[in-house]
Amino acid sequence: xxxxxxxxxxxxxxxxxxxxxxxxxxxxxxxxxxxxxxxxxxxxxxxxxxxxxxxxxxxxxxxxxxxxxxxxxxxxxxxxxxxxxxxxxxxxxxxxxxxxxxxxxxxxxxxxxxxxxxxxxxxxxxxxxxxxxxxxxxxxxxxxxxxxxxxxxxxxxxxxxxxxxxxxxxxxxxxxxxxxxxxxxxxxxxxxxxxxxxxxxxxxxxxxxxxxxxxxxxxxxxxxxxxxxxxxxxxxxxxxxxxxxxxxxxxxxxxxxxxxxxxxxxxxxxxxxxxxxxxxxxxxxxxxxxxxxxxxxxxxxxxxxxxxxxxxxxxxxxxxxxxxxxxxxxxxxxxxxxxxxxxxxxxxxxxxxxxxxxxxxxxxxxxxxxxxxxxxxxxxxxxxxxxxxxxxxxxxxxxxxxxxxxxxxxxxxxxxxxxxxxxxxxxxxxxxxxxxxxxxxxxxxxxxxxxxxxxxxxxxxxxxxxxxxx
Numbered sequence: 001x002x003x004x005x006x007x008x009x010x011x012x013x014x015x016x017x018x019x020x021x022x023x024x025x026x027x028x029x030x031x032x033x034x035x036x037x038x039x040x041x042x043x044x045x046x047x048x049x050x051x052x053x054x055x056x057x058x059x060x061x062x063x064x065x066x067x068x069x070x071x072x073x074x075x076x077x078x079x080x081x082x083x084x085x086x087x088x089x090x091x092x093x094x095x096x097x098x099x100x101x102x103x104x105x106x107x108x109x110x111x112x113x114x115x116x117x118x119x120x121x122x123x124x125x126x127x128x129x130x131x132x133x134x135x136x137x138x139x140x141x142x143x144x145x146x147x148x149x150x151x152x153x154x155x156x157x158x159x160x161x162x163x164x165x166x167x168x169x170x171x172x173x174x175x176x177x178x179x180x181x182x183x184x185x186x187x188x189x190x191x192x193x194x195x196x197x198x199x200x201x202x203x204x205x206x207x208x209x210x211x212x213x214x215x216x217x218x219x220x221x222x223x224x225x226x227x228x229x230x231x232x233x234x235x236x237x238x239x240x241x242x243x244x245x246x247x248x249x250x251x252x253x254x255x256x257x258x259x260x261x262x263x264x265x266x267x268x269x270x271x272x273x274x275x276x277x278x279x280x281x282x283x284x285x286x287x288x289x290x291x292x293x294x295x296x297x298x299x300x301x302x303x304x305x306x307x308x309x310x311x312x313x314x315x316x317x318x319x320x321x322x323x324x325x326x327x328x329x330x331x332x333x334x335x336x337x338x339x340x341x342x343x344x345x346x347x348x349x350x351x352x353x354x355x356x357x358x359x360x361x362x363x364x365x366x367x368x369x370x371x372x373x374x375x376x377x378x379x380x381x382x383x384x385x386x387x388x389x390x391x392x393x394x395x396x397x398x399x400x401x402x403x404x405x406x407x408x409x410x411x412x413x414x415x416x417x418x419x420x421x422x423x424x425x426x427x428x429x430x431x432x433x434x435x436x437x438x439x440x441x442x443x444x445x446x447x448x449x450x451x452x453x454x455x456x457x458x459x460x461x462x463x464x465x466x467x468x469x470x
Contacts, residue, residue: 001207003030006208009032009213010065011446012066015458015461018161019104028469036062037170042063060299067217073301074142076140079095082457097459098459105153108156109152110145110153111143173192174213177211178205182438183440185208188203210468212444213443214443214445223447234428235426235429237320239318239319242314242317242421244416245312247409249311250408254406255405256311263277275395276318280311280312281313284303286375286417298419340419342386348380351365351414360380360381383418427449448460
């Protein structure tokens with residue numbers, strides 16, 4: 001097969017690359033390869049079975065729009081949030097692209113309401129309490145799509161791209177890139193779930209002038225291996241290890257109403273590592289995602305209409321490794337695997353008070369608590385038996401600091417789910433036009449190490465689309 005541009009991954013970065021090329025009037029032939037399914041065919045059987053059945057590939061993390069279609073669908077409208085892309089292209093340009101990308105989401109049906117604005121005095125009061133607790137509050141405007149609405153928006157984008165002639169190949173995995181004399185000539189793809197020994201596999205070569213890799217957090221480890229194999233300039237970066245915290249809505253009511261999402265950053269004693277809140281879901285639900293090798297990790301989402309009695313959010317500890325260690329993704333996966341082992345393949349959940357008391361949590365204790373788990377098949381246990389000491393101390397001390405901002409957050413019945421892991425540690429070295437040291441190869445989105453989240457990845461795709469349309 002031959003095309004002008006081949007895009008690996010139909011997440012936000014890949015989608016918006018193709019979308020912006022079309023908007024710029026480009027007539028170049030575009031092919032998108034996605035290992036998952038079309039968005040209209042993505043179904044998680046857990047809604048019926050009430051437990052994860054380890055679908056391959058996982059419909060929560062793969063398919064058109066990537067994990068974004070099944071997330072809470074929050075668009076962070078400030079360049080202060082969402083990764084390090086502003087460090088590469090400049091803050092002003094990054095914000096300009098976010099504003100432009102936001103208008104595209106509105107064109108496809110995003111809610112016009114923006115959360116977290118218009119209550120200046122109340123925000124000042126929350127910030128005051130954060131400062132007193134040694135935390136920084138980043139009050140970022142949020143456009144909340146909602147899990148169900150996000151799927152409708154991305155379905156409209158999928159159909160638009162197909163109507164405009166973009167070929168989207170579903171159910172195929174990119175196994176390798178094609179390099180000749182230091183130039184990237186395209187990719188090799190094969191049918192997802194083909195046998196390990198290669199028998200029966202359906203391999204296809206796609207030749208292209210430009211290859212865009214945008215495989216998301218799910219594909220971060222694969223991209224890291226490709227970079228090592230072909231000497232694509234990169235550096236091990238940050239990996240986030242943490243927990244998903246769940247409390248009653250009453251505890252978070254003020255912050256939810258004023259900010260919708262409170263982005264708090266701290267550097268707690270004694271280690272002074274960066275710890276932050278991430279992906280806050282008022283009235284939301286804790287969810288499970290499955291990665292390769294049946295690694296189960298925890299996440300959270302929230303709907304526009306369907307609401308729970310709880311609010312959940314992630315607390316993530318950033319780990320930056322120095323020489324000689326250069327496998328941060330493997331490190332995080334080992335922690336996840338050990339946690340899964342303790343939970344017999346399930347997500348572990350423990351009450352905060354039990355952690356302080358040095359005991360595990362039992363199912364009978366959860367059943368009589370005010371905070372009822374919204375992840376029904378989470379297993380009560382002891383997350384401290386798998387979480388590294390440094391990360392656990394960071395989390396405990398950070399929760400106590402947040403309690404000064406949100407009284408009751410460090411309550412005995414507050415739930416901590418584990419593992420919450422974010423794989424975007426491999427930072428690919430590129431210039432401001434997203435060119436790698438291999439001619440014709442570009443890397444975007446969370447797998448590139450430069451973005452963290454829907455909006456920044458989408459904006460990065462827009463910039464790439466403009467470059468390729470020139």
